[in-house]
Amino acid sequence: MIPKQIVIVGGGTAGWMAATLMANRWSKHGASITLVESSKIGTIGVGEGSTPFLRQFFQTLNISEKQWMAKCDATYKCGIAFPNWCNTNEAESYFHPFYGEIDSPLVKDFFNNCQYRREGFDIPTLPDDYFINAYLAQQNKSPKTTNLQYQGIDYGYHFDADKLGSFLASHAKKLGVKQIQDQVVDIKTNTLGIESIITQQKGEISGDLFVDCSGLKGILIQQTLKEELIDYQKYIPNNRAVAIGTNHKEPSKFGTYTLSKGLKNGWMWSIPLSSRIGNGYVYSSKYMSSEDAEKELREQLNEYDAPARHIKWSPGRISQHWKQNCLALGLSQGFLEPLEAPMLNLVQQTCESFIEFCEKPHDLVNNQQKFNQVINRLIDGTRDYLQAHYLLNSRSDSQYWIDNRNNTDMSSTLMAIVSGWKSQGSFDTALATISDNLVYGKTSWYCILSGMNYYHTPTKGSLRLAVKKHHNAKLRCQHIAVNFPIQVASKQN
Ligand SMILES: Cc1cc2nc3c(=O)[nH]c(=O)nc-3n(C[C@H](O)[C@H](O)[C@H](O)COP(=O)(O)OP(=O)(O)OC[C@H]3O[C@@H](n4cnc5c(N)ncnc54)[C@H](O)[C@@H]3O)c2cc1C
Structure with missing residues (x-):
């Protein structure tokens, strides 16, 4: 009603x-x-930061990017880079791209190569090499082009x-x-x-x-x-954040991805808006004081004057x-935490789902029960994906990372995913058995598990065909990326 x-x-x-x-x-x-x-x-x-769902929100309201983006200092987002989650060496990073139709021809090669790698072959399987958005992000390029051939690309926003x-x-x-x-x-x-x-x-x-x-x-x-x-603290460790805004070093040019970098007791975000960069350190109060978190963030940013905001939640x-x-x-x-920026998507989906349930034939108790199940499944599926970031880490430079890796509190869904991946059987079959509880899709799971190098050490050599597919994937992405413009402030606004 x-x-x-x-x-x-x-x-x-x-x-x-x-x-x-x-x-x-x-x-x-x-x-x-x-x-x-x-x-x-x-x-x-x-x-x-948003996921691509926010595009649908504005489409539902019939509001164009031209109408809202400049007013909200918004920029395009091709995905998220994750350096330092497996190692404190900054070169070790993977990219979780927003993927779309344009990636379809290559995604199968990515999945197949991951399967070979899981079977012990020494094959390059970093997701960054297989998705167009990863290449655009590396070059600060916008995911939008006027070239009609390359429209099937998905993206989110920073604002x-x-x-x-x-x-x-x-x-x-x-x-x-x-x-x-x-x-x-x-x-x-x-x-x-x-x-x-x-x-x-x-x-x-x-x-x-x-x-x-x-x-x-x-x-x-x-x-x-x-x-x-x-x-949910037994699943996801963080309950504090400190946020500090900084200026762009090159004010006319800015990145098209969120940086989510592992730090000593948590991770920091850097989000490029057209007017400034939003930064923050998300950490656990069990391992770190707010003073130490602020100090570490300031050192990372080399910023000692801008005001800091401290935020707490459970x-x-x-x-x-x-x-x-x-x-x-x-x-x-x-609230779970800001990793992967899923919260506005949850707001949007909760509200849209509520509207749909209200328009169904009136059966309040039944509708409420079903609605709450849908939303709980959505949040718990999101929680599983967030927890995987902590569970799969291979850092040993602080107790925070060690404890998170050794955490045995996890849902049966997450357990089925990580054990299914580590076994040599079909990962797709493992995912299919828990598909009702999956919120993040198959591609996202391949990206995180492969990106965080959650494999046994290879015991076999490489495979020529798989290496060739990897090489071709890189060439195709590079070739397509040429057609996209650098994201600049004047074009944005
Ligand atoms: C550190 C951090 C980083 C985040 N990053 C992301 C991200 O990148 N992407 C993402 O999607 N989400 C992110 N989130 C979540 C996101 O900020 C929230 O989901 C979103 O802002 C919605 O907040 P809200 O409107 O529920 O609450 P709020 O923004 O807190 O608004 C509460 C409102 O209630 C009003 N109010 C409260 N009490 C009263 C009262 N007694 N009388 C009248 N009015 C009252 C306040 O005035 C205010 O208007 C992040 C959250 C945190 C903590």
Whole structure:
């Protein structure tokens, strides 16, 4: 059943994404949407990388890149580079590309060569050599070209989170969303769940659906409806970040990939926006103090003046994202960590899935149950892929990396993946047995397992045909990459 009076608490990226998606779909059905946010509390202000799903979000809203990218200091993202996850030598790195149709002719050769490598042959299997986006990223090239032959390439974005929030806010208001700047100070409940919210200045606001986008505290779903966070720290270690922005060394030119570099007790991100670079160190408080993390990040960046922001969370999720008349979206649903930048995708998929379930024949209990299963599967499948980064590491320079490698707490899905890969049997068959729980696709799993060199030491020589395929893959990618332009600020904006 489509709700008539929707009240969204929170004006971060999650709140405004929900407001635009719901208004886009339901305003014509007479739904009224009010969003309450408090500038005193503010937003988390990080979250600057996306997956390709964000393209679909803008397509759904009929907003072109020209309309939003320049306003949000956005750049194109071809994928993510992972140096120093297996070794502290910076030369050791692999790339997790966004892949598309354009990669189809080569991806089979990549899979086959990985299979030979798993059987003990000495074959080059770094994913970087087989995907167009890896070549574009190495050369700071945009994944978009006017050459019609090369359109089937997938990509995501980097953007300024605050500016994206403001852009979506102005779009939502055009779609009829009412914005209230005020603080929620109390919440009334009834048998349906939330009856109303009480704001400091505007008083009581009622509705038939309340969307909790209030951030990590989850003031409706967690604090009021008592939905508990399930702790995931035993799977994924990090619960802190420190963020520092820096200027571009060459302001007219910037990269087209996120850098996720392993550090002593965690990893750092560097995200090139058109206006600046967003950087941060994600680490575990069990192994490092916030002072030491900031010091290590500053040394990495050679930046000693710019202000640092420290952020804390407990990795986990709730289990009922839709409970009674309340939907949780964004950080209020729980948060894993920023690796692979999956969180906005989760917001988008949770919201889109919720819209679909509301439009199904009315059976609230059944719909809620199915919806929560879908979202939990999505988050847990994402968690498995994130955990693999820690589990597959081969660093021994700190207890952090050693403990993560030796961690035996993992889902049966992840266990089936890593043991299936290490055996010499068909990896595709191993994946097929757990396909219902996979969120990241087969190509991503091949990229991480092969990229992190999760193989036994080769016992056999190389194979001529496989080496030739590797060579041809490199030539094809180089040949295609010539047709793409360098990403520059003037073109972007
Ligand atoms: C270190 C870090 C890095 C991240 N990097 C990425 C990334 O690269 N990619 C990605 O997809 N995601 C990333 N994320 C996650 C991403 O930041 C969030 O998923 C996204 O910003 C959504 O946040 P939110 O809107 O749920 O919460 P917030 O941004 O915290 O917004 C909460 C809103 O609720 C309002 N509010 C709270 N309490 C009240 C009250 N009492 N009354 C009124 N209003 C209230 C606040 O004013 C605010 O508007 C990262 C997160 C962290 C912590």
